[in-house]
Amino acid sequence: SRAYRINSVAGLRLLYDSPETDFANVALSLLDPSGNFISTSNADNQNQFGPLTQGGSYILLIQNNTAASATYHFRLTDPDAAPTLALNTNVSGTFPDGRSSVVYQFAGTAGQTLYYDSLLGDFPNASVTLVGPGDVNIFASNRDNNNGPVVLPEDGTYRLVFRSNTSAAVPNAFNLRDLSSAGTLAVGSTAAADLGASGKGSVAYKISVNAGQT
Numbered sequence: 013s014r015a016y017r018i019n020s021v022a023g024l025r026l027l028y029d030s031p032e033t034d035f036a037n038v039a040l041s042l043l044d045p046s047g048n049f050i051s052t053s054n055a056d057n058q059n060q061f062g063p064l065t066q067g068g069s070y071i072l073l074i075q076n077n078t079a080a081s082a083t084y085h086f087r088l089t090d091p092d093a094a095p096t097l098a099l100n101t102n103v104s105g106t107f108p109d110g111r112s113s114v115v116y117q118f119a120g121t122a123g124q125t126l127y128y129d130s131l132l133g134d135f136p137n138a139s140v141t142l143v144g145p146g147d148v149n150i151f152a153s154n155r156d157n158n159n160g161p162v163v164l165p166e167d168g169t170y171r172l173v174f175r176s177n178t179s180a181a182v183p184n185a186f187n188l189r190d191l192s193s194a195g196t197l198a199v200g201s202t203a204a205a206d207l208g209a210s211g212k213g214s215v216a217y218k219i220s221v222n223a224g225q226t
Contacts, residue, residue, distance in 0.1 A: 014084075016072040025062035025147075027113045030086045032056045033179070037078045040086075043071040055084045058111065058175060060091075063147070091115040091171055100193055102131065104185040107138070107176040114174040114184065120144070120164040124190065127160035128172075129214045131185035138176040140186070145169060155184065158214065161191055191216050 018026075028040070033056060040055040045068030053059060055074055064070065076082045087108075097103070097116035107114060120126075128140065128151070135156045142150040142159070145168030151159045155174060164170065176182055194216035203217065 013076065014074045016074075018070040018072060018088075019068075020064050020070050021067045022065060023063045025060065025064075025091050027089045027091055027115070027173075028057075028059040028061065028086055029089070029112045029175075030056045030058070030084070031109045031111045032083065032085050033111070036082045037076075038082050038084055039073075039075045039077060041073040041075070043073060045069050047071075055086070058113070058177070087112070089113060089115070091173065092117070092169075094171060097172060097188060099126070099188055099190045102185065102187050104131070104183065106181050106183050107174070107178075108181065110176060110178040110180050110182070112176055116172045117169055118172075118188075120168065120170040122164060122166045124164045125161050125192065126164065127162075127189045127191055127214065127216065128158060129187040129189055130156045130158055131187060131213055132156050132183065136176065136182050137178050138174060138182060138184075141173045141175075143171045143173055155186075187213075189214070189216060 035054055035056045038055040039052060041052045042050045042061055044050055045066060051059065051061060074084050094115035094117045097118040099118065105114065128142065133156055135154055138155040139152060140155045141152040144150050144164065145166055150162055153159055172188060174184060196217065199219060199221065
C-alpha cells in the first residue's frame with residue numbers, strides 16, 4: 013500500500029487521471045480528515061473528487077490486492093485552477109497523454125446562449141462536458157460532437173472539461189461561441205465564409221424578422 017496526504021480547504025475539487033489501462037486489482041481510496049472512506053474504485057479509473065466538504069488532511073490510499081507486484085501511475089489536478097477560456101476563439105492543443113484531463117473555465121451569465129463548435133472530426137475516445145455552478149452538467153458528449161445552442165441557467169463560473177481515454181496523446185481543437193456576437197444577416201442577402209481547412213467549423217448569423225413574416 014501507498015498513502016498520500018492532501019491538505020485541502022472546503023470546496024476543493026480534484027480530477028484524478030491514470031494513464032495505466034491494465035486494471036489490475038489495485039484499489040484507490042480517498043479518506044476524509046476523520047478517516048471515513050469517501051470513494052473507492054480501481055486505481056486505473058478516472059475520477060472526480062469533491063467538492064470536498066471540509067478542510068483538513070485527506071488521505072489518498074493505493075492498495076495492491078493481487079498476489080504479485082503491481083504498478084500505479086496517476087496525476088491530480090485542480091479544475092478550479094484551470095486557465096480562463098476566451099469565447100469566440102479557436103483553441104487548439106494536445107491532451108498530455110492518452111488518459112488525461114484538460115479543463116478551461118469562464119464566467120457565464122444567466123440567459124447567455126453558447127454553441128460548442130468542435131473543429132476536429134476523428135471522434136476519438138474523448139469527451140467534453142460543460143459544467144455549471146453547483147457542478148451541474150449542461151451538456152456532455154464525444155469531444156467531436158457539436159453542442160448547442162445552450163442557454164446558461166445562472167450567473168457564475170462554468171468549466172469546460174475534456175477527458176481522454178486513448179492509448180496515445182491526441183490533438184484537440186474547438187471554439188465555444190457566444191451567439192450574441194454573431195453577425196447580422198439581412199433577409200435576401202448572400203452570405204459566404206471559409207469554414208476552415210479541417211472540414212469542421214460553424215458560422216452563426218442573427219436574422220431580424222417580424223411576427224408572421226413569410
